[in-house]
Amino acid sequence: xxxxxxxxxxxxxxxxxxxxxxxxxxxxxxxxxxxxxxxxxxxxxxxxxxxxxxxxxxxxxxxxxxxxxxxxxxxxxxxxxxxxxxxxxxxxxxxxxxxxxxxxxxxxxxxxxxxxxxxxxxxxxxxxxxxxxxxxxxxxxxxxxxxxxxxxxxxxxxxxxxxxxxxxxxxxxxxxxxxxxxxxxxxxxxxxxxxxxxxxxxxxxxxxxxxxxxxxxxxxxxxxxxxxxxxxxxxxxxxx
Amino acid sequence: xxxxxxxxxxxxxxxxxxxxxxxxxxxxxxxxxxxxxxxxxxxxxxxxxxxxxxxxxxxxxxxxxxxxxxxxxxxxxxxxxxxxxxxxxxxxxxxxxxxxxxxxxxxxxxxxxxxxxxxxxxxxxxxxxxxxxxxxxxxxxxxxxxxxxxxxxxxxxxxxxxxxxxxxxxxxxxxxxxxxxxxxxxxxxxxxxxxxxxxxxxxxxxxxxxxxxxxxxxx
Numbered sequence: 001x002x003x004x005x006x007x008x009x010x011x012x013x014x015x016x017x018x019x020x021x022x023x024x025x026x027x028x029x030x031x032x033x034x035x036x037x038x039x040x041x042x043x044x045x046x047x048x049x050x051x052x053x054x055x056x057x058x059x060x061x062x063x064x065x066x067x068x069x070x071x072x073x074x075x076x077x078x079x080x081x082x083x084x085x086x087x088x089x090x091x092x093x094x095x096x097x098x099x100x101x102x103x104x105x106x107x108x109x110x111x112x113x114x115x116x117x118x119x120x121x122x123x124x125x126x127x128x129x130x131x132x133x134x135x136x137x138x139x140x141x142x143x144x145x146x147x148x149x150x151x152x153x154x155x156x157x158x159x160x161x162x163x164x165x166x167x168x169x170x171x172x173x174x175x176x177x178x179x180x181x182x183x184x185x186x187x188x189x190x191x192x193x194x195x196x197x198x199x200x201x202x203x204x205x206x207x208x209x210x211x212x213x214x215x216x217x218x219x220x221x222x223x224x225x226x227x228x229x230x231x232x233x234x235x236x237x238x239x240x
Numbered sequence: 241x242x243x244x245x246x247x248x249x250x251x252x253x254x255x256x257x258x259x260x261x262x263x264x265x266x267x268x269x270x271x272x273x274x275x276x277x278x279x280x281x282x283x284x285x286x287x288x289x290x291x292x293x294x295x296x297x298x299x300x301x302x303x304x305x306x307x308x309x310x311x312x313x314x315x316x317x318x319x320x321x322x323x324x325x326x327x328x329x330x331x332x333x334x335x336x337x338x339x340x341x342x343x344x345x346x347x348x349x350x351x352x353x354x355x356x357x358x359x360x361x362x363x364x365x366x367x368x369x370x371x372x373x374x375x376x377x378x379x380x381x382x383x384x385x386x387x388x389x390x391x392x393x394x395x396x397x398x399x400x401x402x403x404x405x406x407x408x409x410x411x412x413x414x415x416x417x418x419x420x421x422x423x424x425x426x427x428x429x430x431x432x433x434x435x436x437x438x439x440x441x442x443x444x445x446x447x448x449x450x451x452x453x454x455x456x457x458x459x
Contacts, residue, residue: 050361077367087362091380091455101366104376135459153366 001026001157001188002047007056009042009212016042018212020056026156029189031199031220034209035235040192043209044159047190048079061156077105080150084162086142088134094121094145095130098152106153113152120148124178140171144178151182158182160191196239200224208232248428251419255429258412259436265332265409266401270394272337277344282374284349295345302342308403311335315407328409332401340397347389351382384455391448395441402437412436 002024009017016039024030032040045051047058049065049072058065063075089097098117102108108116121127124144134142143163150158160179164172176198183189183202193199199206200220208216208223208231216229224240227233248255283295302310315331318324355378363373383390405414416433420426 048365050364073364073367073369075367076365079365081362081365083358083362083365085358087356087358089359089362089377091384100376101363101368104372105367105369133457133459150366 001028001061002190003057003059004047005057005059007043007046007058008054009039009046009051010054016212017046017053020209020212020214022207022214022217024188024190026188027186028204029183029187029202030191030205030207031203032190032192032207032209033194033196033199033235034215037211038209039212040209041161042212044161044190044192047159048076048081050081073105077101077153078156080153080155080158082143082146082150082158082160082163084166086134086139086146086166088142088146088149090134092133093130094126094132094134094137097134097145098149101149102152117148117152120151121145123151123181124148125174138171139167140174143167143171143175147175147178147182157188157190160189160193162192162194164193164195194239196224196236208235210235243428244425245428245432247423247425248419248432251422251429252432255412255415255419255433255436258410258415258433259440261409262398262401262411262413263440265329265336265404265411266398268333269336269340269397269401272333273340273344273393273397276337276341278348278379280341280345281348281352284345285352299342299345302339307335307339307400308406310339311403311407328404328407331407332404332409336397336401336404340393343393344390347386347393348379348382351386351389352378354385355381387448387452387455391444394448395444398440398444399437 004020004022007017007020008015020043032043034040042051046053047060049069053066060075061078065072065075068075089100092100095114095117098120099110099113102113102116103110118127118130121130124147126141126144126148129137129141129145134145137145147163163179164175167175172195176195179189179191179198180202191199191203203220205217206220206223207214208227208229210231216223216227216232218228223232224236227236280295280298283291286292311331314335315326315328318326318331359377359381360373363377368377401411402413404411405417408414410418412433416429417426419429423429
């Protein structure tokens with residue numbers, strides 16, 4: 001479903017991603033881990049062109065991203081994204097947050113958009129918050145709304161950029177539960193995370209990035225038990 | 241003390257009529273300035289270099305020269321160059337609208353840039369087209385931040401509107417001068433319209449506060 005070929009990204013003279021190639025299959029859940037500054041988030045943001053790659057090619061569902069700059073917003077509608085800091089629209093209610101993009105970007109009928117939105121709020125356990133404004137929600141609730149908002153577009157693929165890093169510890173679980181459910185439902189997911197336990201339990205595959213290089217990838221069991229590279233071993237020693 | 245307000249009483253209806261005359265062109269000038277100012281602000285933050293260059297040059301010219309000069313140039317040069325006999329009313333709307341749009345565009349630009357960049361990214365990630373994103377996500381949030389600055393600009397415009405008296409437009413200020421010339425007493429009519437200007441500005445201030453409160457509902 002996602003095919004990344006020799007992806008590199010420079011910020012000025014600073015090489016943040018170096019020659020990354022990988023494949024992600026439909027239905028696969030991939031966790032991207034690595035030290036901060038390793039380029040994890042930049043890699044993820046390249047997948048929906050929030051960052052423009054300096055070189056290399058990204059293909060999603062057969063469409064070459066960098067070659068289709070003009071229809072990028074059509075492609076982005078197929079790719080949900082969840083941010084570390086939620087980025088809910090503060091001037092809209094929770095329900096409006098969920099309905100906005102389907103209405104304005106996809107041309108869904110208002111009635112259908114609302115039904116879908118309420119259904120999704122129910123799914124993330126926030127049906128009673130439909131009329132609330134984002135500022136009145138807790139961090140965990142905001143992130144669940146953000147996930148529901150992305151799902152409202154019925155994407156084929158979901159990207160998560162450190163979805164629990166800005167949360168108070170007691171709220172991490174409720175967000176991870178929602179993500180677990182989503183993984184079980186067969187959604188293709190790419191998750192940048194510091195939650196090693198979650199990566200180990202939910203991911204089908206782990207990518208380990210360091211200094212912009214894809215150092216190692218593999219199944220979580222073998223990766224966490226027996227990392228092949230010294231750098232991964234070193235990193236895991238520090239975080240586990 | 242040689243103050244005698246009873247003398248201006250017969251002239252009060254004439255001066256009060258000036259409120260409507262002033263408000264009429266101020267209203268249209270604010271509309272023109274706001275629309276043009278928004279467009280210029282979008283040019284300034286956009287990626288098209290010629291448009292950015294145009295908006296910057298425009299702002300530089302209209303902020304860099306006196307408003308009264310711009311008003312005179314529009315009022316006197318248009319008939320001379322085109323033969324079209326432009327009315328003081330239309331000249332006033334144009335001069336104030338064009339001038340104000342330069343200031344408003346700077347206010348809006350700053351407001352847009354102060355909106356959290358994550359809002360833009362969230363809208364982009366959802367595949368929302370640029371126009372809809374600006375209209376529904378970015379501008380409403382920018383507007384909330386810049387409302388006090390915007391109200392300030394509208395208040396300035398309302399007060400500075402008095403300089404249209406120089407092209408013979410019968411606004412509040414001009415009417416005070418006419419009455420003053422008639423009575424050979426200037427202080428009383430000037431004080432009277434001064435009070436009216438103050439009331440107009442207070443009205444604007446109250447409206448601004450009300451709008452601000454409404455926009456704060458989501459906090």
